[in-house]
Amino acid sequence: AQSVTQLDSQVPVFEEAPVELRCNYSSSVSVYLFWYVQYPNQGLQLLLKYLSGSTLVKGINGFEAEFNKSQTSFHLRKPSVHISDTAEYFCAVSGVNNYGQNFVFGPGTRLSVLP
Amino acid sequence: DGGITQSPKYLFRKEGQNVTLSCEQNLNHDAMYWYRQDPGQGLRLIYYSQIVNDFQKGDIAEGYSVSREKKESFPLTVTSAQKNPTAFYLCASSNFPVSYEQYFGPGTRLTVT
Numbered sequence: 001a002q003s004v005t006q007l008d009s010q011v012p013v014f015e016e017a018p019v020e021l022r023c024n025y026s027s028s029v030s031v032y033l034f035w036y037v038q039y040p041n042q043g044l045q046l047l048l049k050y051l052s053g054s055t056l057v058k059g060i061n062g063f064e065a066e067f068n069k070s071q072t073s074f075h076l077r078k079p080s081v082h083i084s085d086t087a088e089y090f091c092a093v094s095g096v097n098n099y100g101q102n103f104v105f106g107p108g109t110r111l112s113v114l115p
Numbered sequence: 116d117g118g119i120t121q122s123p124k125y126l127f128r129k130e131g132q133n134v135t136l137s138c139e140q141n142l143n144h145d146a147m148y149w150y151r152q153d154p155g156q157g158l159r160l161i162y163y164s165q166i167v168n169d170f171q172k173g174d175i176a177e178g179y180s181v182s183r184e185k186k187e188s189f190p191l192t193v194t195s196a197q198k199n200p201t202a203f204y205l206c207a208s209s210n211f212p213v214s215y216e217q218y219f220g221p222g223t224r225l226t227v228t
Contacts, residue, residue, distance in 0.1 A: 032215045043119075043205055043219035044158075051215070090157065094215045100165035101146055101211040107157040 002027040002093050004106035012112045015083055021076040021109045023065075023091030033074040034092040035065055038108075044090060050074060061085070086113045118142065119220035121206050126225045128200075136191045136223045138206035147189040148207040148217065151175060158205065164189055165211070193225065200227045 005024045013019045025031065032051050036044040048059025055067040065076045074091060091106040119140045128134045140147065146165050150158040160173030164183040178197025183189055189208075193200045203224050207217040 034216055041203075041222070041224065043221045046216055046218070049216050099171050101209060101215065103148070103160075103217060105158045
């Protein structure tokens, strides 16, 4: 079975500071990894994804993530955050089960950018 | 514009009433999903469908029902058997197996009193 851990439930950071949101996953098979962002009372928006190839993945809004197979991690980073980055961030892993696609989300990390 | 629509954005119902949440997509995706989100919590899978006329229970299917009569539509019915139906409901679709990412609708906030 697949699972996703996001160790930090809340991350406060000052505007223009760097930030890292941590994500670890467990899976016995190859997986695909994703980061989503959710603003209040809205659906989830895809930030970036790792399917294969380069382990450093760049996404929208200046975010990037690095896939580390040995540490089973997929941490999200941004070198300089803005107030508008305040939101909930979800890490997710996808694979295949007997029925079709299996998609598992982490519990989320609330990023609060302070002025 | 291609995307997923959910209506209405806010829904209020009395306890004991069934209510149906709409989800429509024009992305031509085969797979569709329903999630429930409670305050401060992640997403929990209610039902999913990989193809028309077929669907599977997710982790918290009790008290919910779905249908998949058309590729573009996947309505969710919250029945009176659902003990705590007040929540934010999200619909998603994916182009599995061509691609793996899920695309989400804007959500419906259901309040039952």
